[in-house]
Amino acid sequence: MHMSHDPAAPAAAVIAFDDFLAVDIRVGTIMSAEPFPEARKAAFKLLIDFGPTIGHKRSSAQITENYALDDLPGRQVASVVNFPPRQIGTFMSEVLTLGFPDENGAVVLLAPDTAVPVGGRLF
Template sequence: MHVSHDPAAAAAETIGFDQFLAVDIRVGTILEAQPFPEARKPAYRLVIDFGPVIGTKRSSAQITEHYALEDLPGRQVAAVVNFPPRQIGKFMSEVLTLGFPDEAGKVVLFHPSAPVPNGGRLF
């Protein structure tokens, strides 16, 4: 699966509502953010709390351009929580943290505009 980070990319093909519902996107709060020097592209290792149903999950996120490590704990983010885990070097990334590209293609995190309970599902 290739996801374009180009803001001018063509729209994706039309999908059914059931396909959308198959993607489990939840909100969580970053508990820990650590450097990830072994990553091929600059990234951080995150530990995110998705509440009692999903629990705490790990994610590799290429967000080093806009975010300092010390500013990430406590920040709410959205992530796909039902992809299979992905090995990135020696790190197992369990969820896909979501963001949008800025004009230079660097990731800006997607997050709720007001605090919401961890584990809430996007609809």
């Protein structure tokens, strides 16, 4: 399934509410961010805390245009936590960190506008 990053693209096909519920999107806090020089597209390696039930998960995120490594720890993000892990080079990405495209198509992270408890599920 290919997702369009084009703001002019039409809405995706209609789905059932149960389809939406199948996607488990949780809030986590970035614990650490490291460079990922081996990645084919510029990315960072993130370690994200989703609380005691889900724990710490790793994510490869193509967010190098809008974020500096030092600014990421402590930031809350939204991630899909129930996709299968994905091997990206030497790194196993366990969750998909979510964002929207800015005017240049670079990722802007999706986050709550006030701090919330980690592990909370999007509804």
